[in-house]
Every structure is written in structure tokens, then in C-alpha cells.
Amino acid sequence: MDSVFEKAQVLIDALPYIRTFHGKTFVIKFGGGALDGGGEESLSFAQDLVLLQHIGIRPVVIHGGGPQISQLMGRLGMSPEFVDGIRVTGSDAMEVVEMVLTGRINREIVTMVHRHGGRAVGLSGRDAGFLVGERKSHSGRDLGHVGQIVTVNPEILDLLDRHRFIPIVAPVGVTEEGIPLNINADEAAAVIAGALKAEKLIMMTNTRGVLDDQGELLSSLDRREILSLIERGTIAGGMVPKMEGCLRALSEGVGKVHVIDGRIAHALLLEIFTPEGIGTEIVRSPET
Numbered sequence: 001m002d003s004v005f006e007k008a009q010v011l012i013d014a015l016p017y018i019r020t021f022h023g024k025t026f027v028i029k030f031g032g033g034a035l036d037g038g039g040e041e042s043l044s045f046a047q048d049l050v051l052l053q054h055i056g057i058r059p060v061v062i063h064g065g066g067p068q069i070s071q072l073m074g075r076l077g078m079s080p081e082f083v084d085g086i087r088v089t090g091s092d093a094m095e096v097v098e099m100v101l102t103g104r105i106n107r108e109i110v111t112m113v114h115r116h117g118g119r120a121v122g123l124s125g126r127d128a129g130f131l132v133g134e135r136k137s138h139s140g141r142d143l144g145h146v147g148q149i150v151t152v153n154p155e156i157l158d159l160l161d162r163h164r165f166i167p168i169v170a171p172v173g174v175t176e177e178g179i180p181l182n183i184n185a186d187e188a189a190a191v192i193a194g195a196l197k198a199e200k201l202i203m204m205t206n207t208r209g210v211l212d213d214q215g216e217l218l219s220s221l222d223r224r225e226i227l228s229l230i231e232r233g234t235i236a237g238g239m240v241p242k243m244e245g246c247l248r249a250l251s252e253g254v255g256k257v258h259v260i261d262g263r264i265a266h267a268l269l270l271e272i273f274t275p276e277g278i279g280t281e282i283v284r285s286p287e288t
Contacts (some may be wrong), residue, residue, distance in 0.1 A: 014273040022056035024199035029189035048268040050118035064185035094145040101170040120166040125173035133173040147181025153197035192243030194252030204262030209280030257282040
């Protein structure tokens with residue numbers, strides 16, 4: 001009988017969070033790596049999305065797919081090329097990017113949501129001019145179709161929300177001239193969250209969150225602390241642009257950012273509906 005009361009207490013404990021976040025928008029970045037094999041992470045993620053929608057939260061999902069893109073390029077006899085972690089994306093590589101992101105991963109997530117009783121629609125930044133961008137270079141190097149977002153047109157998201165569909169976004173943008181762009185998924189999630197003035201931006205990663213010098217999880221950080229950790233080299237490598245995107249989202253009106261371990265089953269629910277959470281929350285500095 002105790003277990004029954006414990007289950008009831010879990011729901012009671014979640015009630016204040018449900019009240020607070022009802023009607024709010026959460027932008028969630030989901031890494032493509034979690035989809036390989038259709039494991040527990042991806043299944044629980046779909047269940048979490050459906051639950052969030054049914055209690056009145058508006059989830060918008062942006063997904064990655066780097067490992068799958070590299071795998072398909074290898075099967076096609078193409079050699080992935082990177083510059084400081086950025087995928088050089090020529091015309092042939094761009095075709096593979098779109099095949100994987102919009103043709104495979106996007107549909108897999110949509111299907112999982114439907115299997116668990118939700119309604120989702122897959123789209124990319126090319127649809128309805130949702131993500132318009134421009135090509136960018138790095139250290140003077142031409143990166144091909146790699147791009148950055150210039151404008152976000154949220155009209156299509158508003159339409160989907162009115163009809164209670166969960167948007168599943170592939171990070172493929174388009175230039176004003178109609179040229180497709182490969183957009184970093186973390187960057188896309190941060191920019192979209194800022195454009196929507198989302199209550200939360202949740203970055204689901206393959207790490208526990210942001211770690212200190214001893215490798216221990218930091219449960220909460222603000223802008224000043226993050227910049228200090230970057231300067232000291234504690235935050236390094238691929239985590240640096242992720243943190244820069246998080247800070248940009250906060251500066252553009254996002255309420256709070258969370259960096260959590262997407263490998264944990266029901267990570268979204270554990271972070272959102274428990275006081276201690278499971279990852280790192282990032283907030284504005286006291287003076288901002």
C-alpha cells in the first residue's frame with residue numbers, strides 16, 4: 001500500500017510545477033545519437049513529450065543527427081570533413097544531411113510520439129521560410145552549406161500549436177535565394193527559443209550537465225560563472241559553443257536553460273517536475 005501512496009505523492013509534488021508551466025513553451029534539443037537502436041532514451045523521451053502536451057505545456061523539439069550523417073556518408077564512400085568540430089558541407093554532403101535529418105530522424109521521432117498517443121508534425125527550417133539564414137565561414141575557411149540563422153518565422157509553429165501538434169524540427173535552414181543550409185542543432189534550438197521567448201530551453205546531451213574542475217555536477221550557474229569557467233578552461237571543446245548558445249537564449253528572453261543527460265530515462269520529467277532536478281540549470285546573472 002505504501003507504494004500506492006508514494007505514487008500519489010509524486011503527482012501532488014508535481015502539481016505546483018504543472019500550474020506554473022501550463023501554457024508555457026519549452027524548446028527541447030534532442031540529440032540524434034539517442035535514436036540509434038530505438039533505446040529506452042528515445043522511447044521515454046516520446047512519452048515525456050506526450051505528457052507535457054497533455055498537461056498544457058507547449059513543447060517544440062529540435063533534433064540533431066551528426067552520427068547518422070557520418071554513418072551514411074561512409075556507406076556512400078564519402079569522407080566526413082570537420083574544421084574545429086564543424087562539418088564542412090559541400091553540395092553532396094548537404095544532400096546527405098537533408099536525407100538523414102528530414103528523411104529519417106525527423107520521421108522516427110514523429111512516429112515515436114504517435115505511438116505513445118501524441119500528435120506531432122515534422123518540419124525543417126525550409127518549410128514556410130521558418131529558418132532563413134546565410135552561409136558562414138570559419139577562420140577564413142569556406143564551409144560550403146554550413147549556415148547561421150538570420151530570421152525565425154514562428155507563424156508555422158503558432159498554427160501547429162493551435163491544433164495541438166508537437167513540432168519536430170530538423171535543423172536545416174534556407175537562404176533568401178532558396179539554398180539549403182546545414183544549421184548546428186544547438187544553435188538552432190537557442191535561436192528558436194529566443195525568438196519564441198520560451199519559458200525553458202532544455203539541452204539534452206550525453207553528459208550529466210556542466211561539470212566543475214573535479215568532474216562534479218554543477219546544479220546551477222549564471223552568466224558570470226559560465227564565463228569564468230570558460231576562461232579557466234573548465235568548460236572547453238564542444239561545450240563552449242553550447243554554453244554560448246544558452247547565454248544568447250537567456251539574453252533574448254528565455255526564462256531558464258537546462259543542460260541535462262538525455263541518456264537517463266524520463267530525463268525531461270525528472271528535471272522539470274522535481275525540486276533538485278538532474279542536470280545544470282542556467283539562469284541570468286543577478287544584475288541582468
